[in-house]
Amino acid sequence: MAVFVKLKWFFAERKRQYILGLTMLAFVAMLNLIPPKVIGYVIDEISKGDLTRLSLAKWVGIIVIVAISTYILRFYWRQMIFGSSNYLAKVLREKLFRHFTKMSPSFYQRNRVGDLMAHATNDVSAVQQTAGIGVLTLFDSITTGGFVILAMAFTIDWRLTIIALIPMPIMAILTNYYGKLLHMRFREAQAAFSDLNDKTQESISGIKVIKTFGHEREDIADFRRLSKVAVEKNLKVAKIDSLFDPTISFVIVLSFMLSLGFGAKFIYEGAMSIGDLIAFNTYLGLLVWPMLAFGMLFNIMQRGAASYERIEELLAVPVEIDDKESALDVKPRGDIQFEVEEFKFPGEQSSALHNVHFTLKKGETLGIVGKTGSGKTAILKLLLREFEGYTGEITFGGIAIDDYKKIKLRESIGYVPQDHFLFSATVFENIAFNNPTEKKEIVEQAAKIAHIHEDILRFSDGYKTLVGERGVSLSGGQKQRISIARAILLEPELLILDDSLSAVDAKTEEEILKSLKESRKEATTIITSHRLSAIEHANQIIVMHEGTIVEKGTHKELLALQGRYSEMYRLQQLERLVEKGGEANE
Structure with missing residues (x-):
């Protein structure tokens, strides 16, 4: 019953619907007591020769009225109870989804996508069953069973009722034992489903890589292994589940054996009539459903309890990065001051950043270069407040970024990540993601700045072209430029391009940067890149190495230092010459 206690917040919220539904259910239980008694009266009248057309019509009329009333009541109690359970599923899914949107990247590093999907589907469905069929079986087994036993005891024979109920403790003991086993095994089955779900999602997402490396057989074998484990775990659940009905039937x-044996004895002694015995056994037949419902109740409760525990554990994960109570509800504007003494990613021993200090004036462009793992992306993650826990302070417009509401901070930042994500929608919808009702002319203008407009016009349906899941139908350069157009459309105070021009050629890169410079004269831009041509025009360039700034200055100043930047520049110039030479010799 613990799962019902945990769901009391929901039952309180839907109190009216449950009270109405359960009241109607109780009336149905009482109405079900009438036909067996009517059958007993008719049989007794037949045996005595007292049955007339008028009396038969009366009894038939009563049964018809009972049937119609039961039909109407069942229609409405189902709407009340099952409608409420569907509402619970909606509430839980929204809670989970809202929780997911608040979580930081570290949460998604610890939890697999497939597992999170399993929580929002299978686990929610199991809890929904508890609030629907679970409530029904609990209440119906008590009311119907209770009314039937009372009718048997007070309208027929209390002694025969006690005798017929003697086997009931056997059922209670065994179903309670089965329930405990079911709880443990169902939790294991749900975990196995999560693993299988995660494998499926990962394989579908990475199908290109799998095929490129000819890894199909191994991937299918791995899927079969996980599928086999899931089947085995669910079979263990099914084995316990299959014990309920035979036990109850036994x-x-x-x-029935006891009631027929002792009923025959009571008839022989004249203590009851044949009609009474038939009515009694009809009532006993009505007890079949409450008994089955009782067994189902254990099954449903244990499944719901296991799933609700999994959902609770997920919802209990604290939001690592949240707004302060006094957080400012305004978009930040102005200069950016980055003063970080040390920062470590969660769970890491070594510092991702140390002694990183720079100031970026409003309207300026900052270029960040360095080898992979040098700390470039870590700087951007801190600016976006995707991670905290650093020593130092980051200010935007003279105010610490954690003093702003997260939503307002991020509304001021247009971020184009290395891993470009496009939705399974049209090109227009992907660019106008932040404002789906944006005018076509404005969307096209953003696309022109990102130099993707001409490409879009060549697509089969232009801006209405569906890009496929994650932009599967587009090239890497096209996806990058659509992502840039999406960020530009925000007209952000700060535009961050995190190595977002790597898939375009040098000429297109130059045109995009020129357009950005012209359209964002008063706005601030940060560009990280391995290709130095992308940041040559920057007002300030910082060179990162092992989490700290080793060089800082303009393009000319850094070349004059003859340090890391100068060495990178010479190597890239040499690469260009080699490429040109290769083209000339073809």
Whole structure:
């Protein structure tokens, strides 16, 4: 019953619907007591020769009225109870989704996508069953069973009722034992489903890589292994589940044997009539459903309890980066001051950043270069408040970034990541993601600045072209430029391009940077790149190495230092010459 206690917040919220639904269910249980008694009266009248057309019509009329009333009540109680359980599924899914949107990247590093999807589907469905069929079986087994037992005891024979109920403790003991086993095994089955779900999602997302490396057989073998584990775990659940009905059926058979044996004895002694015995056994037949419902209740409760525990564990994960109570509800503007003494990614021992200090004036462009793992992306993650826990302070417009509401900070930042993500929608919808009702002319203008407009016009349906899942139908350069157009459309105070021009050729890169410079004269830009041509025009360039700034200055100043930047520049110039030479010799 613990799962019902945990869901009391929901039952309180839907109190009216549940009270109405359960009241109607109770009336149905009482109405179900009438036909067996009517059958007993009719049989007794037949045996005595007292049955007339008028009395038969009366009894038939009563049964018809009962049937119609039951039909109407069942229609409405189902709407009340099952409608509420569907509402619970909606509430839980929204809670989970809202929780997911608040979590930082470290949460998604610890939790697999497939597992999170399993929580929002299978686990929610199991809890939904608890609030629907679970409530039904609990209440119906008590009311129907209770009313039937009372009717048997007070309208027929209390002694025979006690005798017929003797096997019931056997059922209670065994179903309770089965329930404990089911809880443990169902939790394991749900975990196995999560693993399989995650494998499926990962394989579909990485199908190109799998095929490129000819890894299909190994991937299928891995899928089969996980699928086999999931089947084995669910079979263990099914084995326990399959014990409920036979156990209950065995108990019911014992009850019928006792009632028929002792009922025949009572008829022989004249303590009851044949009609009474038939009515009694009809009532006993009505007890079959409450008994089955009782077994189902254990099954549903244990499944729901295991799933709700998994959901609770997920919702209990604290939001690592949240707004302060006094957070400013304004978009930040102005200069950016980055003063970080030390920063480590969660779970890492070594510092990702140390002694990183720079100031970026409003309207300026900052270029960040360095080898992979040098700390370039770490700087951007801190600016976006995707991670905290650093020593130092980052200010935007003279105010610490954690003093702003996260939503306002991020509304001021247009971020184009290395890993470009496009939605399974049209080109227009991807660019106008932040404002789906944006005018076509404005969307096209953003696309022109990103130098993707002409490409889009060549697509089969222009801006209405579906890009496929994650932009599968587009080239890397096209995806990058659509992502840039999406960020430009925000007209952000700060535009961050995190190595976002790597898939375009040098000429297109130059045109995009020129357009950005012209369209964002008063706005601030940060560009990280391995290709120095992308940041030559920057007002300030910092060179990162092993998490710290080793050189700082303009393009000319850094070349004059004859240090790391100068060496990188010479190597890239040499690469260009080699490429040109290769073209000339072809």
